[in-house]
Amino acid sequence: MCPLRYIVFAISALLAIFVLLWTRKQEEDEFLKDKILEETETETRKTTVVDFLTGRYIYDKWMEYRTSL
16 A cells, blocks of 8 residues: 555645634634624523534534634
């Protein structure tokens, strides 16, 4: 097996991470933060097993992290 495919995969993954993390605009971040704060003030949900299975729990925790920045 050729190890080149692993190198190409690693470079692609690093490039994708770079694009996701460094190309965000500050204005978009502020807009998202305001929108998230409005949603969390009006909505409180209980965590269920379905939330764990569908990824909703991780998404909610990520959104809480984003608002705390």
